[in-house]
Amino acid sequence: MLKALKKIFAKGDATPSAAEPVAVSAPAQAPQPQAPARNSAKPKPSHPPRSQAKPAQAAEPAPAPQPTAPKPRRERKPKPQASLWKPEDFVVEPQEGKTRFHDFKLSNELMHAIHDLGFPYCTPIQAQVLGHTLRGQDAIGRAQTGTGKTAAFLISIIAQLQQTPPPKERYMGEPRALIIAPTRELVVQIANDALALTKYSGLNVMSFVGGMDFDKQLKALEARHCDILVATPGRLLDFQQRGEVHLDMVEVMVLDEADRMLDMGFIPQVRQIIRQTPPKSERQTLLFSATFTDDVMNLAKQWTTDPAIVEIEPENVASDTxxxxxxxxxxxxxxxxxxxxxxxxxxxxxxxxxxxxxxxxxxxxxxxxxxxxxxxxxxxxxxxxxxxxxxxxxxxxxxxxxxxxxxxxxxxxxxxxxxxxxxxxxxxxxxxxxxxxxxxxxxxxxxxxxxxxxxxxxxxxxxxxxxxxxxxxxxxxxxxxxxxxxxx
Structure with a gap:
């Protein structure tokens, strides 16, 4: 009888030691309760847990999952490198009739990226647009391609996102800035420019276009938070309808080449997208077009609040070069x-x-x-x-x-x-x-x-x-x- 009791207690003593690995791994899953309260309303509440589960897998004794952990991806933008740079390294002398990026209150991280790109002075549309948008005003810009309008709205977006910290509770698929463009090539170009300008800011840029692997774009979305999203209307709607992207946290929305979106019949899709963003009084909206037709101006009136109107080179439509x-x-x-x-x-x-x-x-x-x-x-x-x-x-x-x-x-x-x-x-x-x-x-x-x-x-x-x-x-x-x- 005594021997039998000893065996029973011996098994009971073994139970805690067998449970210890579970207790060790529990902290890795502790952040799950921090998911937003509306978690239950979304069919896929797995975005935050997926991103948190990957580091936990990397901590298991088996080393195989470690190469796929998302941490190296996040380390692409090395902040220590940015800290070595000083504003004094970017000296631009004032010139009459020209506006410097120094003349605006931009962060050192953003100025460092502008310096790397070799932009000492603003183009006319950059100077005029930034004068309004950096104060939080909506804007409508008329400018041809090649005038620097992309950098104008990207700099404005980055400055806004740096000034306002992101919410503590946030899904991976909740961008803070949204840029809609009509063609795949334009989306890719804008995203590349955004990557160059966010090099030192720690902001994440993603692009969604049709004709590319949907699952690959989805994996990128699940791996890290999305700060700036550049997309064509059709592919963005695909993500929205599957519940992978939610636009209720958008602080800045940009519609690029609005006239072309009209010509291509994208406006119904754009309307669907905009209805998912916060009201126009609660977001900043920038609209750019090569022409100011009545249709474009009607759209601008619907989607913006008291916008500044900026027109560049309305007379000389073709470059003298x-x-x-x-x-x-x-x-x-x-x-x-x-x-x-x-x-x-x-x-x-x-x-x-x-x-x-x-x-x-x-x-x-x-x-x-x-x-x-x-x-x-x-x-x-x-x-x-x-x-x-x-x-x-x-x-x-x-x-x-x-x-x-x-x-x-x-x-x-x-x-x-x-x-x-x-x-x-x-x-x-x-x-x-x-x-x-x-x-x-x-x-x-x-x-x-x-x-x-x-x-x-x-x-x-x-x-x-x-x-x-x-x-x-x-x-x-x-x-x-x-x-x-x-x-x-």
């Missing part, structure tokens, strides 16, 4: 002219625009057939391939990029020497956007437009917008010689 030419050419000779211009002049970075996706595809196929390193950019190309194509073009591995207006809008690539309008655009504003791909950042560029029997009637509207005539000339005979056929 772009030399413009128009060749009168038969439609049947357009491809010969294009091929000979590129090959005889040995141009290395050219953008060719056409109005339709099938035209873009045919031009690319002919150029490749005839030995010219070309690629297309249109809505038919999968998103991952479009991003890779842009990278190859940026790095010089592609000579000619053939694009439609929708795909070409918002592309900011340095060193494009020539823009060729294979067909003249139906909308004169698109002509300005096309030729704006060259002659950027003060460099010179050349645009050449082919005016054939089917599209020459577009010229008067373009000239009216520019406020001047463009000389129309016949191409030299040597540019109309037959294309030599490659031997296969």
């Amino acid at each position: 772009v030399e413009q030419h128009v060749y009168a050419v038969a439609g049947s000779d357009k491809y010969k002219l294009l091929y000979n211009l590129i090959t005889q002049n040995k141009w290395e970075r050219v953008m060719v625009f056409a109005n339709r996706k099938d035209e873009v595809r045919r031009i690319e196929e002919k150029l490749l057939r005839d030995g010219v390193n070309a690629a297309q950019l249109s809505g038919d190309v999968p998103q991952h391939k479009r991003i890779r194509t842009l990278e190859n073009f940026r790095e010089g591995r592609i000579t000619v990029l053939v694009a439609t207006d929708v795909a070409g809008r918002g592309i900011h690539i340095e060193g494009i020497s020539h823009v060729i309008n294979f067909t003249l655009p139906e909308d004169p504003d698109d002509y300005v956007h096309r030729i704006g791909r060259t002659g950027r950042a003060g460099t010179s560029g050349v645009s050449i437009s082919f005016a054939g029997e089917d599209d020459s009637y577009q010229l008067p509207g373009i000239e009216a917008l520019l406020g001047r005539k463009i000389k129309c000339e016949m191409p030299p005979d040597e540019l109309l010689v037959a294309v030599p056929r490659k031997q296969h």
